[in-house]
Amino acid sequence: MPSRDLPTDRIARIAARVSTVELLFDLVFVFTISRVAQIVVHHPDATGIAQAALVLGLVWWMYDAFAWLTNQAAPDTAFVRIALIAAMAAFLVVSLAIPEAFGATGVLFGASYIVVAVIHAALFIHRGGRAAARRMLIVGPSNVLVGVLLVCSGFVEGPIDWVFFTLPFVAFFFSAALSARGGFDPGATHFVERHGLLMIIAFGESIVSVGVGATGHEIGPALIVGAVLAVGLVASLSWCYFPGDGGRAERAIAAAPREQRTRLALVAYYLEHLAMIFGLVLLAAGLHEVLGDAFAPVEASGAWLVAGGTALYLVADAAYRRTLSLGPVAWRLAAAAVALATVPLGTTLSGAAQLTAIIAIVVAALITETTAGRRSTVATTAA
Structure with missing residues:
Protein backbone atom coordinates (compact mmCIF):
# COMPACT_ATOMS: atom_id res chain seq x y z
CA MET A 1 0.00 0.00 0.00
CA PRO A 2 1.30 3.51 -0.74
CA SER A 3 2.56 5.38 2.27
CA ARG A 4 1.00 8.60 3.44
CA ASP A 5 2.18 11.95 2.12
CA LEU A 6 5.71 12.81 3.16
CA PRO A 7 5.90 15.89 5.40
CA THR A 8 8.45 18.54 4.53
CA ASP A 9 10.74 17.71 7.47
CA ARG A 10 10.89 14.04 6.45
CA ILE A 11 11.72 14.98 2.86
CA ALA A 12 14.51 17.17 4.22
CA ARG A 13 15.93 14.22 6.18
CA ILE A 14 15.61 11.81 3.25
CA ALA A 15 17.19 14.28 0.85
CA ALA A 16 20.02 15.32 3.14
CA ARG A 17 22.75 13.53 1.21
CA VAL A 18 23.42 11.00 -1.54
CA SER A 19 23.76 7.40 -0.30
CA THR A 20 26.47 4.93 -1.23
CA VAL A 21 24.05 2.71 -3.16
CA GLU A 22 23.13 5.72 -5.31
CA LEU A 23 26.82 6.32 -6.03
CA LEU A 24 27.12 2.70 -7.12
CA PHE A 25 23.98 3.10 -9.24
CA ASP A 26 25.41 6.17 -10.95
CA LEU A 27 28.58 4.37 -12.02
CA VAL A 28 26.55 2.72 -14.76
CA PHE A 29 25.99 6.18 -16.17
CA VAL A 30 29.70 6.36 -17.08
CA PHE A 31 29.21 3.39 -19.39
CA THR A 32 25.95 4.83 -20.71
CA ILE A 33 27.56 8.08 -21.82
CA SER A 34 30.45 6.17 -23.36
CA ARG A 35 28.03 4.05 -25.43
CA VAL A 36 26.12 7.13 -26.61
CA ALA A 37 29.41 8.77 -27.62
CA GLN A 38 30.26 5.66 -29.66
CA ILE A 39 27.26 6.34 -31.89
CA VAL A 40 28.71 9.74 -32.79
CA VAL A 41 32.28 8.43 -33.11
CA HIS A 42 31.18 5.81 -35.63
CA HIS A 43 28.69 8.09 -37.40
CA PRO A 44 29.94 11.70 -37.06
CA ASP A 45 27.17 13.12 -39.22
CA ALA A 46 23.69 14.55 -38.75
CA THR A 47 22.09 11.09 -38.62
CA GLY A 48 24.48 9.79 -35.98
CA ILE A 49 24.13 12.92 -33.86
CA ALA A 50 20.32 12.77 -34.08
CA GLN A 51 20.30 9.09 -33.08
CA ALA A 52 22.61 9.80 -30.15
CA ALA A 53 20.42 12.71 -29.01
CA LEU A 54 17.25 10.60 -29.06
CA VAL A 55 18.87 7.67 -27.25
CA LEU A 56 20.41 9.90 -24.58
CA GLY A 57 17.09 11.72 -24.07
CA LEU A 58 15.30 8.41 -23.56
CA VAL A 59 17.85 7.01 -21.13
CA TRP A 60 18.29 10.28 -19.22
CA TRP A 61 14.54 10.46 -18.57
CA MET A 62 14.69 7.23 -16.57
CA TYR A 63 18.08 7.93 -14.98
CA ASP A 64 16.81 11.24 -13.73
CA ALA A 65 13.62 9.51 -12.61
CA PHE A 66 15.69 7.44 -10.16
CA ALA A 67 17.24 10.63 -8.78
CA TRP A 68 13.67 11.81 -8.10
CA LEU A 69 12.86 8.45 -6.52
CA THR A 70 15.73 8.43 -4.03
CA ASN A 71 15.05 12.09 -3.31
CA GLN A 72 11.62 11.08 -2.00
CA ALA A 73 12.35 7.58 -0.66
CA ALA A 74 15.68 6.87 1.02
CA PRO A 75 17.29 3.53 0.08
CA ASP A 76 17.43 2.57 3.76
CA THR A 77 16.04 -0.99 3.61
CA ALA A 78 17.39 -4.17 2.07
CA PHE A 79 14.37 -4.39 -0.23
CA VAL A 80 14.94 -0.94 -1.73
CA ARG A 81 18.68 -1.52 -2.11
CA ILE A 82 18.12 -4.83 -3.89
CA ALA A 83 15.54 -3.23 -6.17
CA LEU A 84 17.98 -0.43 -7.03
CA ILE A 85 20.71 -2.97 -7.80
CA ALA A 86 18.25 -4.82 -10.06
CA ALA A 87 17.48 -1.52 -11.82
CA MET A 88 21.21 -0.87 -12.14
CA ALA A 89 21.66 -4.25 -13.84
CA ALA A 90 18.78 -3.48 -16.21
CA PHE A 91 20.32 -0.09 -17.00
CA LEU A 92 23.59 -1.83 -17.81
CA VAL A 93 21.75 -3.99 -20.35
CA VAL A 94 20.12 -0.84 -21.75
CA SER A 95 23.60 0.64 -22.16
CA LEU A 96 24.94 -2.49 -23.83
CA ALA A 97 22.21 -2.17 -26.44
CA ILE A 98 22.71 1.55 -27.13
CA PRO A 99 25.11 1.54 -30.12
CA GLU A 100 22.72 -0.58 -32.24
CA ALA A 101 19.47 0.57 -30.62
CA PHE A 102 18.26 1.69 -34.06
CA GLY A 103 19.09 -1.73 -35.45
CA ALA A 104 19.99 -5.19 -34.22
CA THR A 105 19.60 -4.56 -30.48
CA GLY A 106 16.40 -2.50 -30.63
CA VAL A 107 14.26 -5.18 -28.98
CA LEU A 108 16.80 -5.67 -26.17
CA PHE A 109 17.00 -1.91 -25.67
CA GLY A 110 13.22 -1.63 -25.32
CA ALA A 111 12.75 -4.74 -23.17
CA SER A 112 15.39 -3.71 -20.63
CA TYR A 113 13.89 -0.20 -20.63
CA ILE A 114 10.55 -1.74 -19.60
CA VAL A 115 12.23 -3.54 -16.69
CA VAL A 116 13.78 -0.27 -15.51
CA ALA A 117 10.43 1.54 -15.77
CA VAL A 118 8.55 -1.17 -13.85
CA ILE A 119 11.09 -1.19 -10.99
CA HIS A 120 10.99 2.60 -10.78
CA ALA A 121 7.19 2.81 -10.74
CA ALA A 122 6.87 0.02 -8.17
CA LEU A 123 9.36 1.63 -5.79
CA PHE A 124 7.80 5.07 -6.15
CA ILE A 125 4.28 3.78 -5.53
CA HIS A 126 5.46 1.74 -2.55
CA ARG A 127 7.76 4.31 -0.91
CA GLY A 128 7.24 7.76 -2.41
CA GLY A 129 4.24 9.01 -0.49
CA ARG A 130 0.52 9.09 -1.34
CA ALA A 131 0.54 12.16 -3.59
CA ALA A 132 3.57 10.96 -5.55
CA ALA A 133 2.06 7.48 -5.82
CA ARG A 134 -1.10 8.90 -7.39
CA ARG A 135 0.98 10.66 -10.03
CA MET A 136 3.09 7.56 -10.58
CA LEU A 137 -0.01 5.46 -11.31
CA ILE A 138 -0.19 7.52 -14.51
CA VAL A 139 3.46 8.35 -15.17
CA GLY A 140 4.66 4.78 -14.50
CA PRO A 141 2.48 3.09 -17.16
CA SER A 142 3.46 5.88 -19.55
CA ASN A 143 7.14 5.02 -19.04
CA VAL A 144 6.38 1.33 -19.61
CA LEU A 145 4.56 2.28 -22.83
CA VAL A 146 7.72 4.06 -23.95
CA GLY A 147 9.59 0.77 -23.54
CA VAL A 148 6.90 -1.01 -25.59
CA LEU A 149 7.36 1.52 -28.40
CA LEU A 150 11.10 0.90 -28.31
CA VAL A 151 10.54 -2.86 -28.51
CA CYS A 152 8.35 -2.27 -31.55
CA SER A 153 11.15 -0.24 -33.14
CA GLY A 154 13.29 -3.35 -33.09
CA PHE A 155 10.99 -5.01 -35.62
CA VAL A 156 11.05 -2.24 -38.22
CA GLU A 157 13.56 -0.27 -40.25
CA GLY A 158 13.66 3.04 -42.04
CA PRO A 159 11.56 6.14 -41.28
CA ILE A 160 9.09 4.26 -39.06
CA ASP A 161 12.00 3.44 -36.73
CA TRP A 162 12.49 7.17 -36.16
CA VAL A 163 8.79 7.52 -35.37
CA PHE A 164 9.03 4.91 -32.61
CA PHE A 165 12.05 6.71 -31.13
CA THR A 166 10.41 10.14 -31.30
CA LEU A 167 6.92 9.33 -29.97
CA PRO A 168 8.21 8.69 -26.41
CA PHE A 169 9.02 12.38 -26.06
CA VAL A 170 5.32 13.16 -26.45
CA ALA A 171 4.69 10.87 -23.47
CA PHE A 172 7.50 12.58 -21.57
CA PHE A 173 5.94 15.98 -22.22
CA PHE A 174 2.58 14.94 -20.80
CA SER A 175 4.23 13.18 -17.83
CA ALA A 176 6.26 16.31 -17.07
CA ALA A 177 3.17 18.53 -17.37
CA LEU A 178 1.27 16.25 -14.98
CA SER A 179 4.18 16.10 -12.53
CA ALA A 180 4.52 19.89 -12.54
CA ARG A 181 0.96 20.16 -11.21
CA GLY A 182 2.03 18.66 -7.88
CA GLY A 183 2.64 15.37 -6.13
CA PHE A 184 6.40 15.71 -5.98
CA ASP A 185 8.33 18.09 -3.75
CA PRO A 186 12.06 17.75 -4.49
CA GLY A 187 14.37 18.08 -1.49
CA ALA A 188 16.95 20.65 -2.56
CA THR A 189 20.12 19.36 -0.86
CA HIS A 190 19.98 15.82 -2.20
CA PHE A 191 18.67 16.88 -5.61
CA VAL A 192 21.48 19.34 -6.30
CA GLU A 193 24.17 17.04 -4.94
CA ARG A 194 22.97 14.03 -6.96
CA HIS A 195 22.93 15.96 -10.23
CA GLY A 196 26.31 17.45 -9.44
Whole structure:
Protein backbone atom coordinates (compact mmCIF):
# COMPACT_ATOMS: atom_id res chain seq x y z
CA MET A 1 0.00 0.00 0.00
CA PRO A 2 1.30 3.51 -0.74
CA SER A 3 2.56 5.38 2.27
CA ARG A 4 1.00 8.60 3.44
CA ASP A 5 2.18 11.95 2.12
CA LEU A 6 5.71 12.81 3.16
CA PRO A 7 5.90 15.89 5.40
CA THR A 8 8.45 18.54 4.53
CA ASP A 9 10.74 17.71 7.47
CA ARG A 10 10.89 14.04 6.45
CA ILE A 11 11.72 14.98 2.86
CA ALA A 12 14.51 17.17 4.22
CA ARG A 13 15.93 14.22 6.18
CA ILE A 14 15.61 11.81 3.25
CA ALA A 15 17.19 14.28 0.85
CA ALA A 16 20.02 15.32 3.14
CA ARG A 17 22.75 13.53 1.21
CA VAL A 18 23.42 11.00 -1.54
CA SER A 19 23.76 7.40 -0.30
CA THR A 20 26.47 4.93 -1.23
CA VAL A 21 24.05 2.71 -3.16
CA GLU A 22 23.13 5.72 -5.31
CA LEU A 23 26.82 6.32 -6.03
CA LEU A 24 27.12 2.70 -7.12
CA PHE A 25 23.98 3.10 -9.24
CA ASP A 26 25.41 6.17 -10.95
CA LEU A 27 28.58 4.37 -12.02
CA VAL A 28 26.55 2.72 -14.76
CA PHE A 29 25.99 6.18 -16.17
CA VAL A 30 29.70 6.36 -17.08
CA PHE A 31 29.21 3.39 -19.39
CA THR A 32 25.95 4.83 -20.71
CA ILE A 33 27.56 8.08 -21.82
CA SER A 34 30.45 6.17 -23.36
CA ARG A 35 28.03 4.05 -25.43
CA VAL A 36 26.12 7.13 -26.61
CA ALA A 37 29.41 8.77 -27.62
CA GLN A 38 30.26 5.66 -29.66
CA ILE A 39 27.26 6.34 -31.89
CA VAL A 40 28.71 9.74 -32.79
CA VAL A 41 32.28 8.43 -33.11
CA HIS A 42 31.18 5.81 -35.63
CA HIS A 43 28.69 8.09 -37.40
CA PRO A 44 29.94 11.70 -37.06
CA ASP A 45 27.17 13.12 -39.22
CA ALA A 46 23.69 14.55 -38.75
CA THR A 47 22.09 11.09 -38.62
CA GLY A 48 24.48 9.79 -35.98
CA ILE A 49 24.13 12.92 -33.86
CA ALA A 50 20.32 12.77 -34.08
CA GLN A 51 20.30 9.09 -33.08
CA ALA A 52 22.61 9.80 -30.15
CA ALA A 53 20.42 12.71 -29.01
CA LEU A 54 17.25 10.60 -29.06
CA VAL A 55 18.87 7.67 -27.25
CA LEU A 56 20.41 9.90 -24.58
CA GLY A 57 17.09 11.72 -24.07
CA LEU A 58 15.30 8.41 -23.56
CA VAL A 59 17.85 7.01 -21.13
CA TRP A 60 18.29 10.28 -19.22
CA TRP A 61 14.54 10.46 -18.57
CA MET A 62 14.69 7.23 -16.57
CA TYR A 63 18.08 7.93 -14.98
CA ASP A 64 16.81 11.24 -13.73
CA ALA A 65 13.62 9.51 -12.61
CA PHE A 66 15.69 7.44 -10.16
CA ALA A 67 17.24 10.63 -8.78
CA TRP A 68 13.67 11.81 -8.10
CA LEU A 69 12.86 8.45 -6.52
CA THR A 70 15.73 8.43 -4.03
CA ASN A 71 15.05 12.09 -3.31
CA GLN A 72 11.62 11.08 -2.00
CA ALA A 73 12.35 7.58 -0.66
CA ALA A 74 15.68 6.87 1.02
CA PRO A 75 17.29 3.53 0.08
CA ASP A 76 17.43 2.57 3.76
CA THR A 77 16.04 -0.99 3.61
CA ALA A 78 17.39 -4.17 2.07
CA PHE A 79 14.37 -4.39 -0.23
CA VAL A 80 14.94 -0.94 -1.73
CA ARG A 81 18.68 -1.52 -2.11
CA ILE A 82 18.12 -4.83 -3.89
CA ALA A 83 15.54 -3.23 -6.17
CA LEU A 84 17.98 -0.43 -7.03
CA ILE A 85 20.71 -2.97 -7.80
CA ALA A 86 18.25 -4.82 -10.06
CA ALA A 87 17.48 -1.52 -11.82
CA MET A 88 21.21 -0.87 -12.14
CA ALA A 89 21.66 -4.25 -13.84
CA ALA A 90 18.78 -3.48 -16.21
CA PHE A 91 20.32 -0.09 -17.00
CA LEU A 92 23.59 -1.83 -17.81
CA VAL A 93 21.75 -3.99 -20.35
CA VAL A 94 20.12 -0.84 -21.75
CA SER A 95 23.60 0.64 -22.16
CA LEU A 96 24.94 -2.49 -23.83
CA ALA A 97 22.21 -2.17 -26.44
CA ILE A 98 22.71 1.55 -27.13
CA PRO A 99 25.11 1.54 -30.12
CA GLU A 100 22.72 -0.58 -32.24
CA ALA A 101 19.47 0.57 -30.62
CA PHE A 102 18.26 1.69 -34.06
CA GLY A 103 19.09 -1.73 -35.45
CA ALA A 104 19.99 -5.19 -34.22
CA THR A 105 19.60 -4.56 -30.48
CA GLY A 106 16.40 -2.50 -30.63
CA VAL A 107 14.26 -5.18 -28.98
CA LEU A 108 16.80 -5.67 -26.17
CA PHE A 109 17.00 -1.91 -25.67
CA GLY A 110 13.22 -1.63 -25.32
CA ALA A 111 12.75 -4.74 -23.17
CA SER A 112 15.39 -3.71 -20.63
CA TYR A 113 13.89 -0.20 -20.63
CA ILE A 114 10.55 -1.74 -19.60
CA VAL A 115 12.23 -3.54 -16.69
CA VAL A 116 13.78 -0.27 -15.51
CA ALA A 117 10.43 1.54 -15.77
CA VAL A 118 8.55 -1.17 -13.85
CA ILE A 119 11.09 -1.19 -10.99
CA HIS A 120 10.99 2.60 -10.78
CA ALA A 121 7.19 2.81 -10.74
CA ALA A 122 6.87 0.02 -8.17
CA LEU A 123 9.36 1.63 -5.79
CA PHE A 124 7.80 5.07 -6.15
CA ILE A 125 4.28 3.78 -5.53
CA HIS A 126 5.46 1.74 -2.55
CA ARG A 127 7.76 4.31 -0.91
CA GLY A 128 7.24 7.76 -2.41
CA GLY A 129 4.24 9.01 -0.49
CA ARG A 130 0.52 9.09 -1.34
CA ALA A 131 0.54 12.16 -3.59
CA ALA A 132 3.57 10.96 -5.55
CA ALA A 133 2.06 7.48 -5.82
CA ARG A 134 -1.10 8.90 -7.39
CA ARG A 135 0.98 10.66 -10.03
CA MET A 136 3.09 7.56 -10.58
CA LEU A 137 -0.01 5.46 -11.31
CA ILE A 138 -0.19 7.52 -14.51
CA VAL A 139 3.46 8.35 -15.17
CA GLY A 140 4.66 4.78 -14.50
CA PRO A 141 2.48 3.09 -17.16
CA SER A 142 3.46 5.88 -19.55
CA ASN A 143 7.14 5.02 -19.04
CA VAL A 144 6.38 1.33 -19.61
CA LEU A 145 4.56 2.28 -22.83
CA VAL A 146 7.72 4.06 -23.95
CA GLY A 147 9.59 0.77 -23.54
CA VAL A 148 6.90 -1.01 -25.59
CA LEU A 149 7.36 1.52 -28.40
CA LEU A 150 11.10 0.90 -28.31
CA VAL A 151 10.54 -2.86 -28.51
CA CYS A 152 8.35 -2.27 -31.55
CA SER A 153 11.15 -0.24 -33.14
CA GLY A 154 13.29 -3.35 -33.09
CA PHE A 155 10.99 -5.01 -35.62
CA VAL A 156 11.05 -2.24 -38.22
CA GLU A 157 13.56 -0.27 -40.25
CA GLY A 158 13.66 3.04 -42.04
CA PRO A 159 11.56 6.14 -41.28
CA ILE A 160 9.09 4.26 -39.06
CA ASP A 161 12.00 3.44 -36.73
CA TRP A 162 12.49 7.17 -36.16
CA VAL A 163 8.79 7.52 -35.37
CA PHE A 164 9.03 4.91 -32.61
CA PHE A 165 12.05 6.71 -31.13
CA THR A 166 10.41 10.14 -31.30
CA LEU A 167 6.92 9.33 -29.97
CA PRO A 168 8.21 8.69 -26.41
CA PHE A 169 9.02 12.38 -26.06
CA VAL A 170 5.32 13.16 -26.45
CA ALA A 171 4.69 10.87 -23.47
CA PHE A 172 7.50 12.58 -21.57
CA PHE A 173 5.94 15.98 -22.22
CA PHE A 174 2.58 14.94 -20.80
CA SER A 175 4.23 13.18 -17.83
CA ALA A 176 6.26 16.31 -17.07
CA ALA A 177 3.17 18.53 -17.37
CA LEU A 178 1.27 16.25 -14.98
CA SER A 179 4.18 16.10 -12.53
CA ALA A 180 4.52 19.89 -12.54
CA ARG A 181 0.96 20.16 -11.21
CA GLY A 182 2.03 18.66 -7.88
CA GLY A 183 2.64 15.37 -6.13
CA PHE A 184 6.40 15.71 -5.98
CA ASP A 185 8.33 18.09 -3.75
CA PRO A 186 12.06 17.75 -4.49
CA GLY A 187 14.37 18.08 -1.49
CA ALA A 188 16.95 20.65 -2.56
CA THR A 189 20.12 19.36 -0.86
CA HIS A 190 19.98 15.82 -2.20
CA PHE A 191 18.67 16.88 -5.61
CA VAL A 192 21.48 19.34 -6.30
CA GLU A 193 24.17 17.04 -4.94
CA ARG A 194 22.97 14.03 -6.96
CA HIS A 195 22.93 15.96 -10.23
CA GLY A 196 26.31 17.45 -9.44
CA LEU A 197 27.67 13.91 -9.10
CA LEU A 198 26.10 12.94 -12.41
CA MET A 199 27.79 15.93 -14.02
CA ILE A 200 31.13 14.80 -12.57
CA ILE A 201 30.50 11.47 -14.27
CA ALA A 202 29.78 13.25 -17.56
CA PHE A 203 33.00 15.28 -17.25
CA GLY A 204 34.84 12.10 -16.35
CA GLU A 205 33.62 10.37 -19.49
CA SER A 206 35.13 13.21 -21.54
CA ILE A 207 38.44 12.44 -19.82
CA VAL A 208 37.98 8.73 -20.49
CA SER A 209 37.59 9.60 -24.18
CA VAL A 210 41.16 10.91 -24.05
CA GLY A 211 42.39 7.46 -23.09
CA VAL A 212 40.18 5.73 -25.65
CA GLY A 213 41.31 8.12 -28.38
CA ALA A 214 44.93 7.48 -27.46
CA THR A 215 44.56 3.71 -27.80
CA GLY A 216 46.65 2.37 -30.66
CA HIS A 217 48.64 5.59 -31.12
CA GLU A 218 52.31 6.02 -30.36
CA ILE A 219 53.00 7.95 -27.18
CA GLY A 220 54.78 11.04 -28.41
CA PRO A 221 54.65 14.84 -28.20
CA ALA A 222 51.45 15.13 -30.24
CA LEU A 223 49.57 12.64 -28.09
CA ILE A 224 50.84 14.12 -24.82
CA VAL A 225 50.02 17.70 -25.82
CA GLY A 226 46.60 16.66 -27.13
CA ALA A 227 45.80 14.78 -23.91
CA VAL A 228 46.88 17.71 -21.71
CA LEU A 229 44.82 20.19 -23.75
CA ALA A 230 41.79 17.88 -23.68
CA VAL A 231 41.97 17.69 -19.89
CA GLY A 232 42.37 21.46 -19.75
CA LEU A 233 39.25 22.00 -21.84
CA VAL A 234 37.14 19.62 -19.75
CA ALA A 235 38.45 21.27 -16.57
CA SER A 236 37.54 24.74 -17.86
CA LEU A 237 34.01 23.57 -18.63
CA SER A 238 33.68 22.00 -15.19
CA TRP A 239 34.71 25.37 -13.77
CA CYS A 240 31.57 26.78 -15.39
CA TYR A 241 29.37 24.39 -13.41
CA PHE A 242 30.80 23.89 -9.95
CA PRO A 243 32.22 26.98 -8.19
CA GLY A 244 29.37 28.33 -6.09
CA ASP A 245 26.50 27.33 -8.36
CA GLY A 246 25.57 24.26 -6.31
CA GLY A 247 24.90 26.23 -3.16
CA ARG A 248 22.98 28.91 -5.03
CA ALA A 249 20.92 26.27 -6.86
CA GLU A 250 20.06 24.58 -3.57
CA ARG A 251 18.90 27.86 -2.08
CA ALA A 252 16.90 28.73 -5.21
CA ILE A 253 14.96 25.46 -5.15
CA ALA A 254 14.43 25.56 -1.38
CA ALA A 255 13.18 29.16 -1.55
CA ALA A 256 10.77 28.56 -4.43
CA PRO A 257 7.08 28.10 -3.61
CA ARG A 258 6.25 24.42 -3.24
CA GLU A 259 4.02 24.40 -6.32
CA GLN A 260 6.91 25.74 -8.46
CA ARG A 261 9.71 23.45 -7.28
CA THR A 262 8.80 20.53 -9.50
CA ARG A 263 8.61 22.73 -12.61
CA LEU A 264 11.96 24.33 -11.80
CA ALA A 265 13.53 20.92 -11.22
CA LEU A 266 12.15 19.50 -14.48
CA VAL A 267 13.44 22.41 -16.56
CA ALA A 268 16.79 22.86 -14.84
CA TYR A 269 17.68 19.26 -14.07
CA TYR A 270 16.05 17.20 -16.79
CA LEU A 271 16.02 19.44 -19.83
CA GLU A 272 18.98 21.76 -19.30
CA HIS A 273 21.23 19.12 -17.72
CA LEU A 274 20.38 16.81 -20.62
CA ALA A 275 21.60 19.49 -23.05
CA MET A 276 24.80 20.00 -21.03
CA ILE A 277 25.50 16.28 -20.96
CA PHE A 278 24.86 15.92 -24.68
CA GLY A 279 27.28 18.78 -25.31
CA LEU A 280 29.90 16.81 -23.38
CA VAL A 281 29.05 13.68 -25.40
CA LEU A 282 29.69 15.58 -28.64
CA LEU A 283 32.91 16.97 -27.20
CA ALA A 284 34.05 13.49 -26.17
CA ALA A 285 33.42 12.19 -29.69
CA GLY A 286 35.35 15.13 -31.15
CA LEU A 287 38.30 14.60 -28.79
CA HIS A 288 38.41 10.99 -29.96
CA GLU A 289 39.16 12.29 -33.47
CA VAL A 290 41.53 15.08 -32.45
CA LEU A 291 43.78 12.83 -30.38
CA GLY A 292 44.74 10.77 -33.43
CA ASP A 293 47.32 13.48 -34.17
CA ALA A 294 46.85 16.72 -32.27
CA PHE A 295 49.49 18.51 -34.38
CA ALA A 296 47.72 17.77 -37.68
CA PRO A 297 44.63 19.41 -39.18
CA VAL A 298 41.41 17.78 -37.99
CA GLU A 299 38.63 16.43 -40.16
CA ALA A 300 35.75 18.87 -40.38
CA SER A 301 33.53 16.49 -38.41
CA GLY A 302 35.97 16.38 -35.49
CA ALA A 303 36.46 20.15 -35.43
CA TRP A 304 32.70 20.76 -35.47
CA LEU A 305 32.10 18.19 -32.73
CA VAL A 306 34.65 19.84 -30.44
CA ALA A 307 33.38 23.37 -31.12
CA GLY A 308 29.70 22.44 -31.27
CA GLY A 309 29.85 20.29 -28.14
CA THR A 310 31.53 23.10 -26.22
CA ALA A 311 29.03 25.67 -27.51
CA LEU A 312 26.01 23.49 -26.67
CA TYR A 313 27.34 22.90 -23.17
CA LEU A 314 27.89 26.63 -22.58
CA VAL A 315 24.44 27.60 -23.89
CA ALA A 316 22.75 24.92 -21.76
CA ASP A 317 24.78 25.98 -18.72
CA ALA A 318 23.67 29.58 -19.29
CA ALA A 319 20.04 28.44 -19.56
CA TYR A 320 20.39 26.48 -16.29
CA ARG A 321 21.81 29.54 -14.56
CA ARG A 322 19.01 31.70 -15.94
CA THR A 323 16.28 29.24 -14.84
CA LEU A 324 17.50 29.23 -11.23
CA SER A 325 18.77 32.85 -11.24
CA LEU A 326 22.30 31.71 -10.36
CA GLY A 327 24.17 34.59 -11.96
CA PRO A 328 25.05 36.35 -15.23
CA VAL A 329 25.04 34.43 -18.50
CA ALA A 330 26.09 36.93 -21.18
CA TRP A 331 29.78 36.06 -21.18
CA ARG A 332 29.06 32.33 -21.40
CA LEU A 333 26.77 32.85 -24.36
CA ALA A 334 29.42 34.98 -26.02
CA ALA A 335 32.01 32.26 -25.38
CA ALA A 336 29.70 29.71 -27.02
CA ALA A 337 29.44 31.83 -30.17
CA VAL A 338 33.20 32.43 -30.35
CA ALA A 339 33.91 28.73 -29.74
CA LEU A 340 32.05 27.89 -32.95
CA ALA A 341 34.38 30.22 -34.82
CA THR A 342 37.39 28.01 -33.92
CA VAL A 343 36.45 25.34 -36.46
CA PRO A 344 38.77 26.79 -39.15
CA LEU A 345 41.65 26.64 -36.66
CA GLY A 346 41.14 22.92 -36.30
CA THR A 347 40.66 22.15 -39.98
CA THR A 348 43.50 24.34 -41.29
CA LEU A 349 46.08 24.39 -38.47
CA SER A 350 45.67 21.59 -35.92
CA GLY A 351 43.48 20.11 -33.25
CA ALA A 352 45.92 21.42 -30.65
CA ALA A 353 45.44 24.96 -31.93
CA GLN A 354 41.68 24.64 -31.75
CA LEU A 355 41.72 23.18 -28.23
CA THR A 356 44.08 25.92 -27.04
CA ALA A 357 41.83 28.61 -28.49
CA ILE A 358 38.67 27.19 -26.90
CA ILE A 359 40.35 26.88 -23.49
CA ALA A 360 41.44 30.52 -23.74
CA ILE A 361 37.92 31.60 -24.74
CA VAL A 362 36.21 29.78 -21.87
CA VAL A 363 38.73 30.86 -19.24
CA ALA A 364 38.65 34.48 -20.44
CA ALA A 365 34.84 34.50 -20.30
CA LEU A 366 34.79 33.14 -16.75
CA ILE A 367 37.47 35.52 -15.51
CA THR A 368 35.69 38.48 -17.09
CA GLU A 369 32.38 37.35 -15.62
CA THR A 370 33.90 37.00 -12.15
CA THR A 371 35.67 40.37 -12.35
CA ALA A 372 32.52 42.12 -13.53
CA GLY A 373 30.54 40.50 -10.73
CA ARG A 374 32.99 41.70 -8.10
CA ARG A 375 32.90 45.24 -9.47
CA SER A 376 29.11 45.19 -9.44
CA THR A 377 29.11 43.98 -5.82
CA VAL A 378 31.57 46.68 -4.77
CA ALA A 379 29.54 49.37 -6.55
CA THR A 380 26.32 48.15 -4.93
CA THR A 381 27.92 48.10 -1.48
CA ALA A 382 29.36 51.57 -1.95
CA ALA A 383 25.97 52.94 -3.02
